[in-house]
Amino acid sequence: MSAVRMRNIRFVYEGCDTPALNGADFFMEYGELALLSGVSGAGKSTLMNIICGIIPHVLKGNLDGELYIEGKSAKGLSMNEICRKVGVVLQNADAQIIHDRVESEIAFGCENLGMTAEDIAHSIDTACERMLLDKNARTRTLSGGQKQRLVTASVMAMRQKILILDEPLANLDGQGARLLMTSLTQLARSGYAVLVIEHRLDAVMQYVDRVWHLQDAVLYQVKDKQKYLASRAEYIDDGVGKILGTGDAFSLEKVSYSVSKKDILKEINLTVPKGGRMLLMGQNGCGKTTLTRLMAKLIKPTKGKIVQNVAPHSRRAGRRWFKTVGVVYQNPDYQLFMPTVKKELEFGAESAKYALELAERLGIEHLLDRHPHSLSEGQKRLVGVAAVLACKPEVLILDEPTVGQDYQGLKRMVGVLNEIHLDTGNTVIATTHDRRCTDALCDKAAIILDGKISDEGGKEKARAFLDACSKGQI
Amino acid sequence: MEKLSCRRPLYPLAGVFAGIIILVVGLLLAKRTYGWCYLAGVWILFFLFGYYKACLAVIPFAAAMTGIFCLITYAVSKDAQATLSAAVRILAVCVAVIPGIGLKPSDLVSNLCSVKAPRSITLGMMIATSFFPLLVKETAQIREAMKTRGAGSIIKPTVFYRAFLLPLAVRLVNISDTLSLSVETRGFVVGDKNYTVYKTVKFKFKDAVFAILFTAGTVAAVVTI
Numbered sequence: 001m002s003a004v005r006m007r008n009i010r011f012v013y014e015g016c017d018t019p020a021l022n023g024a025d026f027f028m029e030y031g032e033l034a035l036l037s038g039v040s041g042a043g044k045s046t047l048m049n050i051i052c053g054i055i056p057h058v059l060k061g062n063l064d065g066e067l068y069i070e071g072k073s074a075k076g077l078s079m080n081e082i083c084r085k086v087g088v089v090l091q092n093a094d095a096q097i098i099h100d101r102v103e104s105e106i107a108f109g110c111e112n113l114g115m116t117a118e119d120i121a122h123s124i125d126t127a128c129e130r131m132l133l134d135k136n137a138r139t140r141t142l143s144g145g146q147k148q149r150l151v152t153a154s155v156m157a158m159r160q161k162i163l164i165l166d167e168p169l170a171n172l173d174g175q176g177a178r179l180l181m182t183s184l185t186q187l188a189r190s191g192y193a194v195l196v197i198e199h200r201l202d203a204v205m206q207y208v209d210r211v212w213h214l215q216d217a218v219l220y221q222v223k224d225k226q227k228y229l230a231s232r233a234e235y236i237d238d239g240v241g242k243i244l245g246t247g248d249a250f251s252l253e254k255v256s257y258s259v260s261k262k263d264i265l266k267e268i269n270l271t272v273p274k275g276g277r278m279l280l281m282g283q284n285g286c287g288k289t290t291l292t293r294l295m296a297k298l299i300k301p302t303k304g305k306i307v308q309n310v311a312p313h314s315r316r317a318g319r320r321w322f323k324t325v326g327v328v329y330q331n332p333d334y335q336l337f338m339p340t341v342k343k344e345l346e347f348g349a350e351s352a353k354y355a356l357e358l359a360e361r362l363g364i365e366h367l368l369d370r371h372p373h374s375l376s377e378g379q380k381r382l383v384g385v386a387a388v389l390a391c392k393p394e395v396l397i398l399d400e401p402t403v404g405q406d407y408q409g410l411k412r413m414v415g416v417l418n419e420i421h422l423d424t425g426n427t428v429i430a431t432t433h434d435r436r437c438t439d440a441l442c443d444k445a446a447i448i449l450d451g452k453i454s455d456e457g458g459k460e461k462a463r464a465f466l467d468a469c470s471k472g473q474i
Numbered sequence: 475m476e477k478l479s480c481r482r483p484l485y486p487l488a489g490v491f492a493g494i495i496i497l498v499v500g501l502l503l504a505k506r507t508y509g510w511c512y513l514a515g516v517w518i519l520f521f522l523f524g525y526y527k528a529c530l531a532v533i534p535f536a537a538a539m540t541g542i543f544c545l546i547t548y549a550v551s552k553d554a555q556a557t558l559s560a561a562v563r564i565l566a567v568c569v570a571v572i573p574g575i576g577l578k579p580s581d582l583v584s585n586l587c588s589v590k591a592p593r594s595i596t597l598g599m600m601i602a603t604s605f606f607p608l609l610v611k612e613t614a615q616i617r618e619a620m621k622t623r624g625a626g627s628i629i630k631p632t633v634f635y636r637a638f639l640l641p642l643a644v645r646l647v648n649i650s651d652t653l654s655l656s657v658e659t660r661g662f663v664v665g666d667k668n669y670t671v672y673k674t675v676k677f678k679f680k681d682a683v684f685a686i687l688f689t690a691g692t693v694a695a696v697v698t699i
Contacts, residue, residue: 052659080663088659095649096656098600100580107672112661114668121672140607151656158660298618319624327622333645334619337637348624373644387623 001071003162003193004028004051004086009065011046011055020046024065024219026212028162028195033188035204036197037232038214039406040378044197045091047214048164053082069162084113087160091167091377093147102128102142102150103135109158120157127153130183144171144330145284152180156187163187164195167377169203170403173283173433174469177203199378199406202233202436232407236440238459239418243443244425245275248309249395250295255304257290264290266451267304272444274309277421277428279441281465282448288431289330291448292397295429296327310395310427323348326393330400332384336372341383344372349390358386361416363409378404385413389420398430402437414440438462478527480576485681486585489573492688499692500566505555509562512695513569519691520572523684528576536568579603581675588674594664601653608649616641 006026012019020043028034036044049055056063057079067074069085090096099105106127110120128135131153133146142150148171155163163184169177177200185207188194198204211222211229222228250272257265265287272278272295280288293299294306297317311324329335338344341364345355359365364382367375372383381404388396396417402410414437421428430441438445438459445462447455455461483489496516503509521529540561547553547560579599586596616638620626625637 054655054659058655058658079658080661080666083659083661090652090656090659092648092652095652098597098604098653098657100578100604104580104584104673108662109660111670111672112663112666114670117670117672120670154660296622298622317621319627322622322624329619329622333648334615334641335623337623337625337640373640391624 002027002068003030003070004195005066005068006050007066007068009050009063009067011050011061011063013059013061016061019217020061021050021219022217026219028193029210030161030191030193031188032209033185033194033196033207034210034212035201035208036195036212036214037199037201037406040199040404040409041376042214042406043217044214045166047219048088048166048195048197051082051164052086052088053077053079083160085160086162086164087155087158089152089155089163089165089168091170093151093171094144096151097139097147100139101135102133102137102139102153105139105150106135106154106157109154113158123157123159127157130156130179132179143285145173145176148172149176149180156183161191162193164197166197167199167404168196169198169200171284171400171433174203174435174466176284177433178470181207199404199410200434200436201229201407202434205229205233233436235435236411236414236437238440238442239415240277240422240443243273243276244421245273245427247274248272248307249274249276249427250309251307252294253305253307255294255301255306257287257294257299258302263451265294265301268451268453270446270453270456272427272429274427275425276443277430277441278443279438279445279462280429280431280448281433281438281445281462283469286448287451288448289399292327292399292429292431296325296397297321298327322393323391324393325395325397326388326391327397328385328388328399328401330403332377332380333373335384335387336380339371340368341370341372341375342368344383344387345390347387349387350392354392355386355390358390358416361412361419362386363412376404378406378409381405382409382413385417389416392424393426394424395427395429398428400431400433402432402434407436410434410437417441435466438466478531478575479578480524480528482524482680483577483581484523484573484684485677486577486582486675487589488677488681488685489577490582492684493570493573495688495692497566497570499696500570501563503695504559504562504566507558510558510565512691513562513565515691515695516688517569517572519684519687520569520576523680525572525576528572531575532568532572536565539568540564584671584673585675587671588676590671593662593666593669597657597662609646612642612645612649616645 004027006024009021009024010019011021038044049059069082074082097105099108103124106124107120110123124135131149133149133153148168152168168180172180181204184194196204211225213220213222248271252268252270255265255268280291282288294301311321314321336344338347345359346352349355359368362382364386367379372380385401405413442459442462445457446453447461447465500513503512517529543560543564544557548557583596583600620637625633628634
């Protein structure tokens with residue numbers, strides 16, 4: 001008996017003409033860890049929503065075909081009945097946390113299932129051990145990666161035998177990704193049916209037993225798993241290879257930053273070469289984003305000095321400063337506000353022509369008339385990058401720009417970033433956990449560990465750090 | 475507010491109930507000459523039972539508000555007794571909020587869960603308590619993001635409000651959507667009675683001692699003052 005079986009499933013969202021899923025035949029087996037991959041916005045989350053009952057109970061539309069869960073038809077089952085069999089980890093961990101303590105958050109699902117207090121206590125301990133969480137920690141103080149591990153732990157603790165995780169590695173560093181995938185493999189080997197929806201194929205390829213691919217609303221099982229995964233996990237080549245400027249764009253001297261007596265960064269000494277590409281790397285919560293915010297003048301250091309040579313007359317972080325220093329946020333929702341993608345790209349752009357040219361180069365020209373907030377996460381991120389690039393900033397700060405990108409989208413984005421870098425000689429400062437693009441985004445790497453620069457150098461340092469992470473040495 | 479919370483609070487519902495009693499009795503005793511003695515006694519009782527941070531925190535607020543209201547009352551009535559009554563009323567409110575300030579919302583929710591209060595209420599309370607910090611955080615993030623896109627200036631109000639309100643609305647709707655889906659996919663059903671409570675809040679010896687002292691003091695105040 002399959003854990004989940006779909007036969008000829010077709011789904012059209014309310015108000016849409018084209019199906020999000022067309023004639024899908026799909027199954028999940030107990031004891032297997034499966035991967036669902038595909039381009040951004042192809043309908044991967046739709047498939048998950050159908051299995052766990054969000055479609056049709058919450059999201060409305062036209063659903064045809066048959067769905068069986070644990071051998072029984074899902075027709076007529078309430079969402080609650082389905083969720084007692086199927087555990088789901090949704091995207092956007094930050095928005096899912098209700099309780100103030102890790103322990104209470106994990107207990108929530110178990111309480112709903114009516115588990116005994118002893119069982120809940122045991123489940124909490126096991127889940128915390130698996131996900132390396134402190135059950136007494138406060139949820140508000142957790143980093144993005146820790147929050148992702150928490151929502152995963154809270155579903156694992158509920159002990160459903162079928163687990164589906166939607167982009168669980170999106171915000172996880174190498175260590176977190178390895179930890180999660182190892183745990184999921186162990187669960188699968190102990191008889192669970194696990195499905196991971198993910199773009200970061202390099203981080204999952206060694207663990208998965210079966211691969212599904214979704215393209216243009218059509219789902220198929222990949223026959224040659226190794227070839228498929230290898231072709232989408234190759235490291236992207238660097239098309240630049242040298243620093244294009246001279247001198248330093250930023251020079252940080254003994255820079256510290258603390259919040260509520262907690263030290264986020266401690267006495268950082270760092271130089272960012274002008275016309276170079278600086279890659280900031282480190283585990284979740286190590287202070288990478290804080291460092292980029294300091295350089296962007298979004299916050300001020302608690303101690304130390306930052307000398308910038310990109311806009312010498314710009315003392316304030318005003319309009320002129322951000323014309324010179326473009327910042328792309330980790331979450332694109334904050335930066336998109338115009339009614340269409342076209343207007344979003346044209347806002348503040350050097351010229352409307354250049355903005356449209358960028359849209360074409362980044363492969364989002366077909367989205368120009370769409371509302372930015374109606375796009376998938378990966379598409380929104382591309383729009384965010386394009387909107388900032390359209391202003392032709394001298395310094396480009398990118399915080400995890402590759403999250404949610406399928407392999408082709410990732411290659412294209414990195415390619416465009418490097419082409420523009422070659423054309424304009426801009427300075428690029430990026431943070432990423434994605435090893436596929438580290439080579440292609442790096443002239444100089446700085447490794448941050450517990451708020452301090454632990455190592456710096458060229459690409460070889462970035463590679464060495466990622467290797468150490470994948471071997472569990474960090 | 476969590477900085478003011480008591481490390482080992484009283485039984486939360488008892489604390490809330492005590493707050494209501496203090497307010498009612500304080501207002502009833504406002505016209506008595508020694509009404510303030512009751513409030514001072516209760517303040518000391520809370521202090522001794524671990525609510526010292528909250529007790530100390532209300533002093534500046536109480537002093538300022540009492541001063542303002544006493545001045546207004548005296549200016550209007552020229553009556554010392556009426557002014558003293560106004561002071562006692564303000565002090566009653568300030569002392570009544572001490573158990574609330576010293577209580578973590580999560581402890582109150584746990585207590586309500588323990589007594590099997592409807593889950594729609596307890597979950598709603600839990601989400602509501604986390605909403606305001608979230609709103610503050612989101613607002614700050616959006617203001618920051620607006621600056622980075624060159625839309626932070628109030629000179630262009632249409633762009634300013636669009637760049638602020640749209641992302642804020644989208645973020646809040648997205649968060650509430652994700653949150654409700656997450657809660658439902660984790661098995662929460664409104665009206666479900668077959669749920670368990672992992673951590674129950676129990677009425678302890680300390681709570682009984684407080685209840686006896688508080689009740690005795692209140693009864694004595696009502697009878698004698």
